[in-house]
Each structure stands twice: as C-alpha cells, then as structure tokens.
Amino acid sequence: MNIAFREIQAKQGYWLTMLVFGALAGMGVLSALYMEHNGHIVTGMTNQIVWGLPHVFAVFLIVAASGALNVASIATVFGKTLYKPLNRLSALMALTFLAGGLMALVLDLGRADRLVVAMTQYNFKSIFAWNVILYNGFFAIVIAYLWTMMDRKGAPWYKAVGTFAFVWRLILTTGTGSIFGFLVAREAYDAALLAPMFIIFSFNYGLAMFLLILMGLYKGDNRPLGDKLVNRLRSLLGTFVAASLYFTLVYHLTNLYFTKHHGLEAFLLLEGGIHTQMFWVGQVLIGYVVPMAILFNPATRGRGWTVIAAVAAVLGGLAQMWVTIIGGQAYPMDLFPGYTVTSSFYDGAVNAYSPALVEILLGIGGVATAILLTVGASKVLRFMPERLDDETLAALHGKH
C-alpha cells in the first residue's frame, strides 16, 4: 500500500489563515521599510545592544528550520518508516522556516538594499559568510531532497540526497551556533559548547514547530491524524526538551567552574532583571519544565495538552534566544579586568534594551512568513498525506 498525498483545500479556514499570517508578514515588511527609511534610531537597538529582537526571532527560525528537517532525516537516514509519510512536510518546513528567519535577518540589516553585496562578496574567514553559503546550499539541497521524494525520477537518489541533507543541516546549525561561539571578546559566547548546544536546541524547536503545523494543518483540512504518530512525536519532543535542559545545565555549570565567568553567571542567573526572568521563567520553566511535565505524563495525552507543550517549547526557545543574544550583550564587556570602568559609551554598565514595536513586528513577520509559506505551499503542491490515521500507518508499517 502506498500513501496518497493531496493538496489542502481552499476552504474558509485556509483563506482565513492566509489572511491573518499574510497581514502579519506584511506588517513585518512595512516595519522593515520604516526602519530602512528612518534608520535604526526607531528601534530599541543601540551601539551597546547591537542585535535585538529581530535576531532573536531570526536565529530561532533558522535553528528551528534545520530542526524541522529532522523528521525527514529520521525516515530517510535512520529508516524509520513511520515517519516517512511526514518527510515532505518536514522538508517543506525546513525551507519555509529558513526563509522566514532569513527575511527577518536581512530586513534588519543597516543597508538591506545592499543584499546583493552580501550574496556576491565573501570574506571566507567570516562565519557569517560561511553561513550565507550554508543557507543557500541548504535551500538547494532540500529542494533536491523534495524532488527525490515527490518525483519518480528522483526516487533513486532519495537516500543519498537525504543523507547529504542531514549532514548539511548538522553543519548548518553548527555554523549558526558558531556565529556566537567565535565572539571571543564576549564572555557569554566564549564557549565551545554553543555549537553542539544549538544542534540540540534545533531538534527541540524544530520538532515543536513541526508538531504544531502538522496538527494545525490536519485539523484545518479535516484530515485524520492518528494518535500513534502524534504520541511518537510527543515522546520524541519530550526527549529533545530534556536534552536541551541537560545542555543548558552543562553550559552554566561549566561557566560556574571558571572563576572568570562568575560575574556573567551571577548576572544571568540572579541579578540580570529581565534577562534573569527570561532565563528562569521563560527558558527553564516555560521552555523545559512545562513541556516535560506534560509530555512525560500519561495523564496529559490529549491533543490540547500536546499543543500547550509544543507552544511552551517554542516560547521557551524564544526566551532562550533572548537570554543568549540580548542577555549576552547586556552584560558589560570586561575591558579592564580587575578595574571598575565608566565612560560616556556605557562601559562597565549593564546595557538597557527595550524593543520597539517595529522590531516586534519584524520578528513576528518572520514567523508569519514561515507559516504563510508552509500553508500556501501545501495548497499548491502535494506535501501532505491524505490520511495519517492509525490504520493507514499500520498498513504501511514494515513497507519501505
């Protein structure tokens, strides 16, 4: 038996979704144009907090994009047939979420009009330049991967391309993590652990997003989605959340081990105000404790609970990005170890940041774009299996 894929139907729900996310994406673009016109003075970003909310959303989306591909990788590389019907949606989300993330990142550039320069001139020493290449390559490879899934002619390459895509995505997330990992001057990022930690985070955020989109699309299009599959994905998400928590622990414990990082740790964990709250309430409580409590508890197996857990994991992911990106910059750089430092340029001071509406809209615009593209593409091409109920999957099981 073969699984049948079909486009989603253009019913009221579809148009409503497109309208809402289209409007949000449009607001994001408008905010970016407003920023381009007036300069970054209209944002909350400063010469101290140089990367702000757009980067929180953008990096989250990019990391989630590579994580979303995981479901397909599990099917292709690790031969888990249960996940095979999901591989198209998984690959599609890898593309759309990367697009949404890059949109937020690019539109935040001081000179977004010079995008062509970024695409044509590379300084190969720069991790950023490598990332541009990795992103472009990712698009190409995942499109090829989709082709091997969706076109008979491509089928013979399915496994090879899928494996390549899997390796590429690992490198890509390493690259994203390394954007921060190579900033030796800043204490928060001075850790080799950042890159592997980002890979684990990507599994977590990507799967949480995947579950939400999967459940949303099936519900919206009135298609059967069996518990068997959802519960598998649930426990997988639980594992990834737990792994994220583990890496977070190790990261902070390693920092606590080195005396020179005590100031930073005290800041993030105790005295950092909003950043401390983002860490404990956002990243740890909402991002780890809540999803784990739900996902590992047999009593909370309902779809509603799963949605709550996945949403919490996503919010926790955004909080984590806030702590990493903004918290890491808010903590003053130590120019003169052993001295207190003051200056007109805010040396030695904890840097304040309050995001402006345009930044929030741009960030949300990136997320909306990712969702808009996913839903839109599912309407145009056959990304989604007609049915994913338990019987269909059982019939499929064992077949390759």
Add this chain to the structure above:
Amino acid sequence: MMAKSLLKKGVGVLLVTVGGLFGLLSVAQAGVDIPSLPPAKSAGKCVEDTDFMRRNHMDVLKHHRDDTMRLGIRTTKHSLKGCVECHASEKSGSVASSKEDFCVACHSYASVKLDCWGCHATKPGKKPADHPSAALGATRAGGGK
C-alpha cells in the same frame, strides 16, 4: 515624500528591477530631449575627455574609490571630491541638491539612483587652496587611476 522614499527603499530591499524598466523607457526617449547640465565651475576640461567621462565616469569613480579606500591612494584626479568641486552648480552650490544639479540631471533622466550622497558631501568643502588634500599630489595626478 516619505512614502516615495519608502517605496524607493522597498525597491532596493526586494531587488526589484523596476529601475531597469524605467531605464529602458528613458532610453526610448533619449533622442528627444537631453537634460541641460549646469556648467562646470572652473574654466577647464574635465579630468578626462568629456565624451569618455560621459560614458565611463561610474567606472572611473569606482576604481578610484577602491584605490583610495582600500589602498590609500590619494590622487585627486578621479576623486569624487574633485567632481564635486568642479561640478557644483552656481545656483545651489551643490552637485545633487536640486533636480537640475550636475549629478542629478542625467541620472533622474536615466533613472539611476545614487546612494553616494547619503555619505559624501554634495558641496565643495574649503577652498582648494587651503585644502591640503586637494592640493596633495596633484602634480602626480596624471598617474592616478
């Protein structure tokens, strides 16, 4: 005004080649009327043959830009500051503040948008005589590319 500017940026951001289309349109009209340019201030010739400059000033400028910026070559012959000093119009004292100004007249006609003036002064600075950098090495300017 702002909406127009926003639109301009939007075109850049989205990399739409609308500019190209306008360019084609203006070429279609090229034979009809050519914008009249304000005369150069100093009695003299342009830094290269006028006809050559007309066609190649962008390459000349770009080459000199990279020479100065990246290599530190400070010849004045092809310097943008030089263009501004000679070509600033009588009326506005600038090369790019009004529609008739030297660097704008042709460009708006050909739909070329320059970002140079967001950074570079459109009016000459101090008089060339007490302007050391303008004076510097002019004797060697012939070799400057």
Add this chain to the structure above:
Amino acid sequence: MIPHEKSPADNSMDTLTTDTATRRDFLKAGAVVTGATLAPGVLFYGVAHSRPADAPASAAVRWGMLIDTQKCGDGCKSCVTACNEENGLSGKTGPQDSQWIRKVDIRNLQTGAHHELPMLCQHCEKPPCVDVCPTGASMKRADGIVLVDRHICIGCRYCMMACPYKARSLVHEPLTEQKPDVPRGMGCVEACTFCVQRVDRDESPACVEACAKDGHNAMLFGNLNDADAPIAKALKSMASTEVRADLNLNTGVRYQGI
C-alpha cells in the same frame, strides 16, 4: 570606446543596475547633443610627502599610538572634541550616537588606583572585526589602519559584536552636512580611522594634535616599524600594555601607566 571593466571588487555600484548597456546607449545619444570644451589650466600645488599620492599604503609602515595615562588630563576631553570636530560627529552621547573615541575612567578594585584614558579603535594587527565581516568591508590597510569600507558594508553589526573594545558604532539615523573629507552615512558601521585623511597627508590624527595643543602630550602617534620614530623608541624603552592582551591581537594602540 573603452570596454567596461569589472574589477574583482566590483560591488555596490552595480547592485541596482541591470541594464548597463542600454543606459550607456543613452549616454552616446547625449554625447551628440552636449559637449563643450573649456580651456585647460587648473592649478595645484605639489607638497612634500613621504608617500606619493599615487603610491598605495605600504606594509613597511605600521601606524600606532602610545597613550601615557599619567599625562592624560583630569577630565580633559580635548581628544574627544577634536575627533568630533574633524570627523563631523555630533558629539552626542546617547546609546544610539556614534563615538569614535571616548574617555574611560578606571579604578582598581583592590588598590583603588584611578586612571583616565582615551579608548578608541585599537587598530589590531589581527582584528576580530575584519575576521568576522561577511563582505570584506571591515578591512586593514597595508599600513595597519583598520577601516570600514562603507561602500560594501551591509550594516550587519557582526563586527560590533566581535570588537573587544566596543570601538565601533552604527550610524542610526540619516546624516546631513558631513565633512567632504569624511563621508559618513546611515546604516553603516564606523569607527576611528586614525584620521586616515590626515595621516595620508602627513598629519597626525586630530586627537593627538589636540592633546599636544593642550600641553598634555599624552598621545604619541607614529610608525611602529621605524626604529627611529619616537613612538618606536618609547615602546622599546618603557613598559606598555595592550588592553585585553589575553586576546593576542597585537594592538596598534598601546598604553603606559596602567
């Protein structure tokens, strides 16, 4: 007709043009209509100069600065004012304003010893900003001056994240009335250039000149590679420090007295 050459560093100028050939045709048409000849005779003065204007900056030179914190005046900000004046900075110190040089007050946590010093781009031999810049806009000239080529800067601010000295600023708003010698503009990152426009005409940076004028003489500028230069001699005979020496960046700006 001279062929349209594309240099390897071809960039921003072409970013928005797609129809080079057709626009050039317009120029040919224009050539027929316009075209006048003016008499030659623009007069310039030759100036004695150690590096000819048409010669590129050379790696035989490495520009550097030695700052004596003992001589740095109590609360004196002449260097900052002079920099703002020379480079056309507003002098405002809000979190979104550019500061190319700033006075920093430091106090030793143990001994309470207090020093003041100007902090500026340290013009590292191995600048992290240059390493991280995706387009190559952050660059180091052959003579060691670290600059932002604002013609290809996309405003990503990765260099600002990477700089250990917080030496860089993003221009957050549209600027007007820039100095002809010092173009600056919105959306690009900028920093101290060692007053490259002055150095290239054999003058020292504005801050150094102002410091000397005020009688402090706390800043010494010169060629680190020239054994006879006062700065090289001073560095050879006195103890000096690099800020964040642990990063091994071999800074061009060094401090004594801390």
